[in-house]
């Protein structure tokens with residue numbers, strides 16, 4: 187959460203002239219409300235069901251750059267679909283960086299119930315191995331700017347094309 191999937195994904199798609207979708211935004215559009223409201227009304231479980239449906243649909247699309255929500259890797263079926271149907275890029279950041287990047291943001295309900303830094307550390311411990319399990323590329327995002335990351339990604343993707 188907060189590693190830069192939405193920001194870097196959108197810019198990467200622009201540079202590569204590809205279609206870009208953000209799973210969180212697709213869910214919000216379909217529901218007509220923002221993610222915190224979905225969490226309030228349906229809980230995390232309800233949100234995850236919607237997320238799994240969107241991942242299933244969008245991983246069928248060709249030539250799409252998809253930014254997932256931060257927790258999409260939690261479901262084994264999501265991991266299977268992302269891994270089998272796509273090229274998976276894990277934008278890695280350590281919990282302190284994630285904390286800086288998510289500080290003050292309103293749209294992340296999981297950070298509301300306690301100390302955000304501790305929550306991010308716990309999420310990181312659970313999720314880092316799951317991202318690594320399916321990643322075709324692990325990209326370190328601590329130092330590079332968003333624009334530099336786009337350049338790094340294009341170079342990596344070209345090298346392995």
Ligand SMILES: Nc1ncnc2c1ncn2[C@@H]1O[C@H](COP(=O)(O)OP(=O)(O)OP(=O)(O)O)[C@@H](O)[C@H]1O
Nearest residue numbers: 187188189190191192193255256287327330331332
């Ligand atoms: N490499 C970077 N260096 C500095 N700031 C960054 C970097 N990447 C992203 N950011 C900033 O961090 C914040 C979070 O980024 P973003 O919303 O793209 O994360 P995300 O991975 O999509 O999060 P989520 O999992 O919640 O959807 C944004 O303000 C963005 O500008």
Ligand SMILES: O=C(O)C1=C[C@@H](O)[C@@H](O)[C@H](O)C1
Nearest residue numbers: 187210255256257293294295
């Ligand atoms: O890391 C997470 O579990 C989440 C990240 C966001 O992208 C949203 O999908 C939602 O706030 C949950």
Ligand SMILES: [Mg+2]
Nearest residue numbers: 191192210253
């Ligand atoms: Mg995002």
